[in-house]
Amino acid sequence: MFTGIDEVDWATLRHAHGSAEDMPGWLRALASTDAAERAAALDRMYGAVHHQGRVYDSTLACVPFLFALAARADVPDRGCIVELLVSIGGLGGSHGTGGVSGVDGAGGLSGTEGVEGGVRSVGGGEIGVSGAGGSHGIGDIDGESPADEGPDRRAREAVRAGAASFARLAADPDPAVRRTAAGAVVRFLDEPLRVLELLRQRLHDERDDCVLLALTEALGLFAHRYPAHADTAMAHLADHSGPSSSPALRLAALGQLALHAPGRLPVGLVPTVVRLLRERSARRVLAREHRGPDTLVGRIRRLRPSDEEGAVLLRTLHGALGDRVMARLALLAGQLTSPDPVDRCNAVWMSAGLFRGWRGDHGGVVRLLGTQLGTEEDRLRDAAVSVLAELFALAVPAADDLHALVATRPDLWTHRWERCPPTLGGPLKALTRAGDPRAVPALAQLLAGPAAPVGLGFEIAHLGRAAAPLAPALRHRLGRVPLASPTAARLAAPLLTAVRATGDTDAVPELLRLLSDPPGGPEARDAVVGQVIGTLAALGAAEQARPLLGRLLDTRHAAVAAGALWSADGDVSAVLPVLVRELTQADPVARHHAVRALGSMGPAARAALPALRRLARSGPARERVPAACALWHITAEPGPVRPVFRAAWAEDPRTRVPVARCLTTMGSAAAPLRDLVTSELDAPRRHMATGDGAYGSQDIPADEELIRLCREVLASL
Incomplete structure (x- = not known):
């Protein structure tokens, strides 16, 4: 297993943190009988020889020893070693997950946990987690481009040279090894007929549910990598999508068929999927109830139940359905009405990616999100609140449920992080951003308290004129901003935003105070001065500041x-x-x-x-x-303007809202740009949706504003 390890001049090789002379110790620790020692060694390997996906000369040197470790049945946790090899080959994901890829290209809500089991979605958005060392979306199957050179290419070649080992490991006694090897054999063994037969045989013989799901995913990857053999691969999956297979296997097969062979899908896909999901959930709940003696781990799992496997299956289907928004909404509705709160929690996070990336009639699903707010399951309620808070006006169908939660749970009006000032709590934030005036009484209590949440004025501004009852309290706080304090500008900015939104002309004295003696240091002062001037102009009160403005x-x-x-x-x-x-x-x-x-x-x-x-x-x-x-x-004169608008519309989607706003003032002069507006209204994708998971907190309201403006333009032509 370690033959020749001492003959390598490790001291001359490098990893992310310097000399690789500590590598032999880490490799030997991977075979230790001590679980903690093995885990520490694996972490060090990822942190040094495969740091942030990079490879080094020491990475290449360790590949043969990793293959030797993976081949020894007496080495514990070999599945992790196989994952490391796949990742070094440039085709896997991250340590402990086996691979992560974007399914819908929409990212997720910042910093929020989606599913458990060691996987964090980017806010529960649409990312897939693979148990096969690969991805649920297609992504970069071969993981390389002709331009790739240096250690990365040599690492891929080194792993590919050992691909026959993956074929043997696909039938290993350890299911964790089999699960990761299933995808690895597709990615690294360049013998399609051999790979296809191996996957077919393993699918026939396999009894472990997790490995079966990995095998279905591997067949999907195979179909993409070898289009000439895709039909045969999909035929194998179709054989396992019928009633003779378990609900989980059928769901996995249907997901891959939807991705690669939609013509083979059954009629009534969504009702079928919802039924299978509930059958699977019933089995999972029954298994949980008969899990055996009570243990600390068991109690923790009951308190924080999770279903990573189910989340993966449904994300695959959502990704495959793509722009079929109505079908995806129907699927989410089925998930959100499941008797199992874990299924509903997964659906909540999946809905986030759909809302963020795709347009459509979301009202029904939003109402179902609102029904989750009355649950006794804290995680489900918090997930629904987190998603609703990012929807702004789209959350209106859930406003009654949000108001009920705000009215009965004042303890949720604020959220406190350790050693940090309070912030506005999710339920009240969502209700406020939806523009619901029923948020005003709670906001008034917070404004009257000794420590209003940070940035409260920014949220109040979403109420517009409906926040007028809060104007006296806002003026009072604005007038008490300590001008000499280094935090003055930070305190003033949200209050100014709220004063402007409420149209409070009685706040002019407080505005003039800030303008005559701006708070904070130079940079903060500049920001506040500009905002004060803009507020005065918006309130029609600039005349009262004429001497100050002139200076x-x-x-x-x-x-x-x-x-x-x-x-x-x-x-x-x-x-x-x-x-x-x-x-x-x-x-x-x-x-x-x-x-x-x-x-x-x-x-x-x-x-x-x-x-x-x-x-x-x-x-x-x-x-x-x-x-x-x-x-x-x-x-x-529209002649010089229209070419600028047309070019910018295609060049930078961020310009579409201001372009559309200007078009609403042009009347018939905007007619030559009608195609831009109609194409935008026909597009199911939000204009700021990206394929890298990035998004901004204002992307949904900005897109809804764009849709409204485009309709107004068409109405004026």
Whole structure:
């Protein structure tokens, strides 16, 4: 097993943390009879020789010894060693999961636990977890490109050279080894007919449910890697999708058929899947009830039940259904009405990815999310609250349930992290973001307390004018912001946002106080000054700040101050030279404010047209679009504007909302861009959805605003 290990000059090899002279000790520890020693060695291997997916010369040197360890039946935990080999080959996932890949490309809610068993979804969003050393989505099957060179390529070649070992391990007595080897043999053994026959035989002989699921996934990977043999592979899966197989195996087979051979799917896929899910859940609950003597581990599992396997099966199906949003919503509805709270919890997290990535009539599923709020299962309730809080206005169908929870559980109004100030609790946050005025009494109590949650004003702003009853309390807090405190700007910013949203003109004295003696250091002061000026202008109160605004025309706030002065008295001679000057500034923020102010002036800003035309012709799309909008508002000439809008629409999806907003003012002049609007309304995918799992907290409301604006544009044509 370790023959030749001392002949390797480990001291001259390197890993992530320096010399690899400690490698022989780690390799030997992998064969230890002490579980803690084995676990520590495996962690060190991932942290040093395969750190963050990278490989080193020492990684290559350890591959033969890892294969030797995996082949010895007397070595414990060999499944982990096989996973490490697959990962070194560049095709697996992370330590302990066997592989993770994006199914829906939508990521998840930040930092929230999706399913247990060592797997954290990115907020429970749509990611798949493989027990076969691979991914549920197709992802990068071969894991390499022609451009790959150096240690990465050599590592893949070293693992591929031992692929015959994976074929032997696929029939190993240890199910953990068989489970990981199933996917490895597809990925590394370049003999498709041999691989297909091996998988067929193993699928026929296997009795372990987890390994059976890994084998179905491996056949899906095989179908993608070898299209010429895909039909035969799918025929094997179709044979196992019928009543003679267990519910779990049927679900796994249906998921792979949906991905690779949708023509083989049965009629009524969603009802079939829901029925199988409930049959599987009933078996799992029965097995849990007859698990044997009570143990500490057993009690913990009952308190925090999880179903990683079920989550994986359903994520695969959701990923395969892709843009069939109605079918996916029906599937989620079936999951959310399951008698098993674990099934419902998995469905809650899966719904997050659907909401975030896809448009559709989500109201029914949102209402079902609301019904989860009355459960005694804390994890299920908290999961539903977390998802609803990210939906903003889309959460309205669940507003009654949110209000009931807020009314009966004041202990959930705030959330406290250790050694941190309180933040707004999920139920009240979700109700507020939905724009429901029933949130006002609870918010009023928090504002009246000694320590209002951090950023409370930002959330109150979502209520708009419905938050007017809170205006006196907001003014009171704004007037008590300690200007000399280093935290003053942080305290003032959310309050200013709320004052602006409520339209509270009685707050002008408090605003003037902040403008005359801005709080905080230079950077914080700059941020607050700009926000105060914008608030004064929005409230129509800039006239009362005229002397203060005039003194700011030679500062970095010149553009914002000039725009506010224009809104006060319309004196072109006082503000136009300032705004034209600001268009030439290197600071893009100053240019942005100047462009917006000039657009608001309309024809009175014609002197700025040459500079605006230059801005509309060059630079990033996010700067060209505001300049083009200003040109339209000044000249009402669509010719120079429409090409900018068309190019930016395709170049940067973030510009679509401001483009659509401007199109709503153009009337029939927007007709040549009708195709952009109609295509957007026909697209099932949200405009900011990405394939890398990234998303922003405002992506859903921004997309809903885009849809509303596009409809308004069409109505005006």
